[in-house]
Amino acid sequence: MQKYNVKVEELTKSYGKKTVLKGINFTAEKGEIIGVIGKNGAGKSTFLEILMTIKDFNDGKVVVFGENLKEIDHAKLGKIKNNISAVLQPTQFYKKLKVKELLDLFRSYYGGQVNLDEIIEEFELGEHLNTFFDNLSGGWKQKVSLAIAFSSKPRLIILDEPTTGLDPHMRNVLWENITSYIKKNDSTVILSTHYMDEIEMYCDKVLFINDGVNEVFDTPENILNSGHKSINSFYLDKIAK
Numbered sequence: 001m002q003k004y005n006v007k008v009e010e011l012t013k014s015y016g017k018k019t020v021l022k023g024i025n026f027t028a029e030k031g032e033i034i035g036v037i038g039k040n041g042a043g044k045s046t047f048l049e050i051l052m053t054i055k056d057f058n059d060g061k062v063v064v065f066g067e068n069l070k071e072i073d074h075a076k077l078g079k080i081k082n083n084i085s086a087v088l089q090p091t092q093f094y095k096k097l098k099v100k101e102l103l104d105l106f107r108s109y110y111g112g113q114v115n116l117d118e119i120i121e122e123f124e125l126g127e128h129l130n131t132f133f134d135n136l137s138g139g140w141k142q143k144v145s146l147a148i149a150f151s152s153k154p155r156l157i158i159l160d161e162p163t164t165g166l167d168p169h170m171r172n173v174l175w176e177n178i179t180s181y182i183k184k185n186d187s188t189v190i191l192s193t194h195y196m197d198e199i200e201m202y203c204d205k206v207l208f209i210n211d212g213v214n215e216v217f218d219t220p221e222n223i224l225n226s227g228h229k230s231i232n233s234f235y236l237d238k239i240a241k
Contacts, residue, residue: 004029004063005156005188006051011060013046020046022212023060028156028205031182033189035203037196039239043212044192048158051190053081065155085149086158087142095134099125099144102133106148114151123147123177139170146174150181157181159191163198171195175202196232200224206231208238 008026012019020043028034038044049055050062053069062069064080072080094102103125107114120126123143128136133144142162149157159178163171179202182189193199199206200220208216215238216223220231228234 005065006190007061007063008051009061011047011050011057011062013043013050013055013057020212021050021057024209024212024214026207026214026217028188028190030155030186030188032204033178033182033191033202034205034207035199036190036192036207036209037194037199037235038209042209044209045160047209048086048160048190048192051156052084052086052158053077082152083155084158085152085154085156086160087145087149087162088158088160096132098130098132099136100129102144102148103129103151106151110152116151119147119151122180137170139166139173142166142170142174143177146177150177153185153187155185155187157187157189159189159193161193162191163193163195171198178202196230196235200231208235210238 004027006026006028008024011021011024011026013021024043024047036044036047046055050057051064053064065083067076067080069077069080094105097105103114103116103119107116120129123146125144125147128140128144133141136144146162163174166174175198178189181187191198191203203220205219206216206223207214223231223234228237
């Protein structure tokens with residue numbers, strides 16, 4: 001049985017004459033949290049959009065759940081999409097729906113397979129079920145977004161700066177939810193963030209993309225053992241070159 005949920009080999013992507021991904025190699029195993037870091041414009045968003053199957057690519061191989069994205073039909077692609085969830089920044093939902101209504105709406109999308117009571121308990125949403133989404137604080141909006149993303153029990157979760165603008169307490173609360181989910185479901189989280197402390201504390205591996213090239217793909221431990229005091233100092237050193 002394969003260990004990985006995602007395997008990428010020599011991935012390239014161009015927009016006209018501009019090449020934004022230049023031979024990315026990457027493997028994400030089951031149960032891993034992987035941080036993707038790099039300056040704005042380095043190619044991170046394009047990379048994540050390809051993994052979410054919402055953007056095509058030029059050359060290379062992208063294998064998700066054992067299926068080569070260039071070789072499958074629409075039916076198989078649909079099954080892959082059903083096992084991928086994303087929490088993007090900023091979160092946009094129907095602002096005039098209450099939290100309970102949002103949960104019911106997304107359960108209908110998933111064919112009624114979602115156990116709402118379990119989701120409400122796990123994410124401690126009970127006190128906010130009758131609150132309009134637009135009236136929630138930023139942290140609670142992200143918590144509801146995570147609850148919805150995890151409710152279908154996806155095998156791959158893409159998180160694009162999920163804790164931006166949140167206070168330290170709410171950041172910690174969200175990460176408790178994320179790590180708890182990973183342990184229970186053996187899924188993979190791929191995270192894009194500018195918070196290097198989150199990379200250091202929670203990620204199993206770090207992918208550093210610079211100008212479309214994956215310059216580093218390693219564990220935080222190995223990066224720290226190579227002489228860097230922190231992942232933040234590693235990152236600042238890399239982008240200064």
